[in-house]
Amino acid sequence: MRVPAELANAFGAPFEELIGRFVTEEGLAPSPEALRSHRFIARSVIPHVAKLSALFNRREAEKSGPQGLAPYWKESSNPENLRLAYFLYFMPSNLFRAASIWAELARLGYRWAARGPLSAIEFGSGPATGACGIAAGERHAPIGLPAGGTWALIEQDRAMLELGVRWAGRYFPNQGFAEWGTRPFHRKLSLGSGLLPRSAPRFQLWLMSFFLNELSEDPAEIARALLDSWERHLENEGIAILIEPALKVESRKLLEFRAQLLSEIRRRKLEDFKVLLPCLGHQACGALANAEDWCHEEVAWWRPPYFREIDKLANLDRKTLPFSYLVIARSMRSREELLPALAGTAPENRQRLVSPAHFEGKEQEFFVCGQDGKRRARYRAQGPEDPAAELERGDVLLETELRGDPNASRISRIGKRG
Numbered sequence: 001m002r003v004p005a006e007l008a009n010a011f012g013a014p015f016e017e018l019i020g021r022f023v024t025e026e027g028l029a030p031s032p033e034a035l036r037s038h039r040f041i042a043r044s045v046i047p048h049v050a051k052l053s054a055l056f057n058r059r060e061a062e063k064s065g066p067q068g069l070a071p072y073w074k075e076s077s078n079p080e081n082l083r084l085a086y087f088l089y090f091m092p093s094n095l096f097r098a099a100s101i102w103a104e105l106a107r108l109g110y111r112w113a114a115r116g117p118l119s120a121i122e123f124g125s126g127p128a129t130g131a132c133g134i135a136a137g138e139r140h141a142p143i144g145l146p147a148g149g150t151w152a153l154i155e156q157d158r159a160m161l162e163l164g165v166r167w168a169g170r171y172f173p174n175q176g177f178a179e180w181g182t183r184p185f186h187r188k189l190s191l192g193s194g195l196l197p198r199s200a201p202r203f204q205l206w207l208m209s210f211f212l213n214e215l216s217e218d219p220a221e222i223a224r225a226l227l228d229s230w231e232r233h234l235e236n237e238g239i240a241i242l243i244e245p246a247l248k249v250e251s252r253k254l255l256e257f258r259a260q261l262l263s264e265i266r267r268r269k270l271e272d273f274k275v276l277l278p279c280l281g282h283q284a285c286g287a288l289a290n291a292e293d294w295c296h297e298e299v300a301w302w303r304p305p306y307f308r309e310i311d312k313l314a315n316l317d318r319k320t321l322p323f324s325y326l327v328i329a330r331s332m333r334s335r336e337e338l339l340p341a342l343a344g345t346a347p348e349n350r351q352r353l354v355s356p357a358h359f360e361g362k363e364q365e366f367f368v369c370g371q372d373g374k375r376r377a378r379y380r381a382q383g384p385e386d387p388a389a390e391l392e393r394g395d396v397l398l399e400t401e402l403r404g405d406p407n408a409s410r411i412s413r414i415g416k417r418g
């Protein structure tokens, strides 16, 4: 996914200074300079980054004990350092992922159309990661969010929730949203009892970042429950953003969720719900068709300096951040009205790159996914001015002419890159 340079560059020294001062004031680090101390990072942060990383990468079968991953904040002998590790490492990466999805909406021409001050909600908010990601996205790739608004944050861990309220209180104004506030709700959500009480209001923006995979229910149950909630609590012209790990099991679970959601939308004859991204239509999922396949995005960023040090010491490499995602819109407007970049190209002539591209001689080879599913394709650019001279995972190809079978297709024309 192409991210505006300004956003990819937004996590350098000034961000490090902001987060360093914040964790010091929170009593989680002895001083802002501690983030540059090899000794502090190695002793207080790395063991917990390693532990959380192993936990989040555990296979589905191992996660689905009676409590799933739920108690991990309480599992540590040093909960402060566990939170610090999450805050310094996983929070900024997930924040950047959410901001990148926002930038993708902006790139395809999406404009905010809901009325009144922003009313948004983040489920399983941890340290308000997703909410802060939208602030960063709107700052660097604006789609027209209002200057004033409120984020409801729902989280089962009280200490994380409170940390998130204070962090959002610092980060929102830093990104230019001094009139955004938060309302914390300390609760353990359960699908069975409905995600929100019936009396809860409607929200324009609904966010779940690395949360769905912590639920034990199957994709069909989750799809029914979320659609119930959206019918009741997602505002007209609102959107829901779901971000999940790029791992095969979790990614396939999200793809199955999409399939179930689409069938539930059809069964209920709802004309105002659309899966907007990453798929450019409501076709059957090209990746689900093969039991070994899945679908993910990847974004590149300039990591904060302290983050590079954590990567080095923990033997990790988060120069690029993979994830799977869905954006669902509630609107009677057509996909082309919502994403004007697509207008003028018939649905069968739109494709999205769902793999990296590599050169085979003068041709680029890659996988695309479109109305007729997923296919391996080749394209020979018409010189350096060609908008598709160097393709990347996530590129949207418009006005394409394509022939051949799913294993060997040839794209003879790409009119525009979305």
Ligand SMILES: C[S@@+](CC[C@H](N)C(=O)[O-])C[C@H]1O[C@@H](n2cnc3c(N)ncnc32)[C@H](O)[C@@H]1O
Residues within 6 Å of the ligand: 070, 073, 090, 091, 094, 123, 124, 125, 126, 127, 128, 129, 130, 154, 155, 156, 157, 160, 187, 188, 189, 190, 208, 209, 210, 211, 214
């Ligand atoms: C992997 S973290 C993601 C946090 C944050 N959204 C982010 O992207 O950084 C998942 C969060 O969901 C919370 N969570 C998991 N199950 C929950 C539930 N049933 N009710 C409320 N919060 C829950 C966890 O406590 C944890 O903070």
